[in-house]
Amino acid sequence: MKIQALRCWLSALAVTAVSAVAPAYAADITFKNVELIVPYGAGGGSTIHARLLAPALEQALPGQPSILIRNVPGAGSVVGINEFHREAKPDGMTIASLGTGTFFQYLLQDKAVEYPLPELRPFLTSPFGLVVYARKDLGLSGDPVADVKKLVTMQPVYGGANATSSDLPALLAIDLLGIKARYLFGLSNAEAQSGFDRGELQLNYDNMASWTNSVKPMVDEGVAVPLFTFGFENEAGEIVRDPMVPELPTFLEVYEAIHGAKLTGEAYAVWKTLFNIRVMGSKMFALPAGTPDDIYNVYADAMRKALSSERLSGDEAKAVLGPYPQTVGAQAERTLKGASVMSDAERTWLKKWLSDTHGVN
Template sequence: MQALSFLRRFAPALALCAAAIAPAHAAYPEAPIKMVVAYAAGGGTDIIARLMAQYMQKHLGGNASVVVINRPGAGGGIGFTELTSAQPDGYTIGFINTPNVLTIPIERKSNFHWQNFDLLGNIVDDPGNFSVHADTPIKSLAELVTYAKANPGKVTYGTTGIGSDDHLAALMFERTAGVKMTHVPFKGAAEVHNAIASKQIMLAAMNIGEALQYQKGGTPLRHLGTMSEKRSNLAPNVPTFKEQGYDVIMASLRGVAAPKNLPPAVREQLVNAVQKAVADPEFQAKAAGYFAPLRYLAPAAYAAELKEDEAGFKQLWQAMPWTDK
């Protein structure tokens, strides 16, 4: 009885002592965060992801570490699937790209949908573009059309995969211009770049930011047109498709997402880290050096735009299925 009385009297004190000597639970993140990129290393998404990783680490604070993992293939489908199927614990995040994240589930059965992600914020909005090797005599879309009409199927064009913004834009151009070209899909913009640099393909359908970066790196490219409503600030001397008589508007959103159902506190930390990273003057300066056209969208605005774009691509699929079959 005396022992029991002792325990009752001193139990609270013993509990406090135990709590004092127990190791404190470390704040998130306790381990490295994996950032999945669904395209090959060296492309526009990979480059901006590696930059984002540095500045997310900075704004998460502590010993935060963000490691980029490339999972290319299936037009982005492999990486998107890995991201959506990961544990929603905050230790796997990644980039999702339009239109691929929207178009793949439209064209075939997929294990992901944009609503399967917790959106953390959009980073980039990069207009589409056609580029040729500088040695090619073609200097405008009109000259490209003239050649393509005289040589049906002879124009080979590279993209980042079936259903990518590059592919859809090329199909729209074919329909608008009344030409037929030959599609050569790759796993990422870096592979498209290598193919146009070595003249394995005649035309590179890639975003203007990526094309300008490769040109800065020494690849002699000529840009035939951007797929924006107005000329891009990145390339004010490059006319739009619309200016040249071809009504083709296409761009790629590149944003950060995580598996659905993150713990609310973790989600808030990640959303804040993305926002602060994009607003960081150092990040903005470095992104400009990579010709990455930044356009931050908070999660709600990002979701609204994805929903609207998805509806448009569903209509496009009904009118113009984009498979190569």
């Protein structure tokens, strides 16, 4: 049993005796045992991310607490983050890792969601790019714009989880380019990857984490051609080419080349929000809503220190975090706002698109 839970139980015994518990926030903030809730299963990317970063953060936090990672999977992260919101006190003793599902279910107003997402206080965001690619044996040349034009004339088979899962940004991008794919849903990442490898699926996307080890080898063997990346937002707020594969055009570039005009209006606003979620805010560490600034700042400073530590500068760290600059503190909070707030008009647009294209109501 965890120490916190044991303490909880012990104090339950003394429930009548307890009169008041003084607030734990003193001038010098130190932590003993911090719990990190990861709302996905133990084998997933969020867990790996957490396991890489937590030890470095432990060292950088005052009091060098031990950070216990607890996986609370279920309902695409909703179970874990609900629990985080319900039970974590704003005292810095509990933090959570937020994932893509945390955002989509919130934005689509899933009834199960209990957490007020924009009020959570993220102190770290780890961005990660996306790449969309297709089978070369469809007759593709390797010139992205020409290839997309060709794909518009056929019906490539796309395999993924489902329309409201983390596939959503890629699905929207593919549809906005005018590609009318045949969609095969219900596949795990691994299944989609091997289905593509076998040629049963023809259109796929991947997190950039897979670029070096699974996508690039397929490109080199002549099995796949990359079409576009989602790009990356620099500090000036411009969407530039992905630092991992700068030779590939971004989605917005390809869109403009195909349609002869920039993506604008509600379609752009929705795409940008999904981009914020899937790329800029791909993984986040957050404190509960209502965490006071002094505690928040301790975490932000510690995270900054941890990121420059030796442990997080090596090749192992690069394999998990990629070449993307990590954002900490106020910048991370801005990323969360940009990814969790959507106007009613945009939401209506997105729901209509989901219903028209994928029959999701």
